[in-house]
Amino acid sequence: MHGVLDERARLLAPGHVVPLRQAHVWKAAKTWTRACENNPEMQYLRMSHKQSGLEKAIDRVVMTALMSLLRKRRIALTVDDSTAFVFAAPPSVVSEPTGPLDRTSTVIIRILTSILQRKIVSSEQRKRNQELEDKTKKAIENSLGDRVKDMVTIMILATDPDSRGRGYGGSLLDSVTSLADVMGQTSWLTSSNVANTEFYRIHGFKTIADIVLGDDNPEWHEQPVVVKLMVRAPRGRIA
Template sequence: MSVVAGPVVVPLKRSDIAKAIRTWDDAFKDDPLIRYVEGETPRPKPKPLKKGVMTAFLTIWRRRKISLTIKAGSALIIATPAKNQSGPPTPGDRVLDWIAGLMVKIWGRLGSAEQHKRQKEFQDKVKDAISKHLGDRVNDMLYLEIVATEPASQGRGYGGALVDAVTAVADSLLQESYLVSSNIANTEFYNSHGFKTARDILIGDQNPNWRKPPVVVKLMVRAIGGHNDEKYCDGIM
């Protein structure tokens, strides 16, 4: 009887970054939060600058975060280790942080005042939800920052394999995990990997310039081993 091997998860290499950038960009093209922040008529932004910003982030994250991939960037996951268990940045890391920060500032200046307002709304509401519902415990939790699979490779179990690889690390370190999901279509997927909704965050609900339903962003938590209780799950804000 033949055995079908599952997706092979490996660390993201420098040579994978160009492909990973395309995957990251393509996977989030129809993301509800991005559509909200950019608005109905988003300003075009220079593609080389966007590529430069994404390259800077992935280069830094390879050094300082858990960065894994399947098929050389066809799918990727970025996770931030618990703050209380991470070492201080090296001088090289600080240089990369400075470069990335500069590029983000340049990128941000290309947006409109309304886009800046919407981005700040999202950031403030998520920060508030994390503070209220996770508190200081968040410093001992692993954070799933990005999960992305290129459209052509979706449905093959790549995303699930990557999430399982990262949560296995969290379990081995006896750490809970959390993530912020900007697309409710992904809720069932994350539920199947042990994440439960701690809070529904409404974005755009009080913005008179947004004439569509609010975007629902979910703060989701996974207990050690994926066996969640209800201690974080208490509604909408």
């Protein structure tokens, strides 16, 4: 997908934002692994388990495979050789896959995602993942309804922790939302980190629903994790 949008991305993005190529993917996977270490949502799904070096290495390999598949099907941009990157999906690719190749790729993507979310590790983790899926689906249905099919989805935005505060994430996010502005489309995402939520607010997103995880789970002994469902209207319009 990024190949189709390269020219528009170059017109809209700052000079240091470029399409994410296959050569960037291995480092981008490391960026994601490091960026997710303290993510509240991931900690809940992984039962606050501290990742070992081997688990981080496995995550990096799996994420490399996942991004290699997603890269050509989505908007994929990077800054500073994958120190930060974003994946987003325009409405045209959010619908169900049609051809055999699309369906096969979708199955592989779901398997890789399940590994990253630890769905296959234990029944408790499967239950937590199902909780996230069910509550997110309900929040989207109640707050956005069928409109979500016509929106740009911010799938992943990650910056290496050592490079935060340099404006990389903002440049990437603005590149995607500028494209959404051109297409006249609303963007949406979820955020489970308070600092990230404020960052998204500064870049034009507003919270429309809370997705609360762990509030009714007797196996979770920490504060419930609140995931914000956020939207940004195209400039000049109201979501």
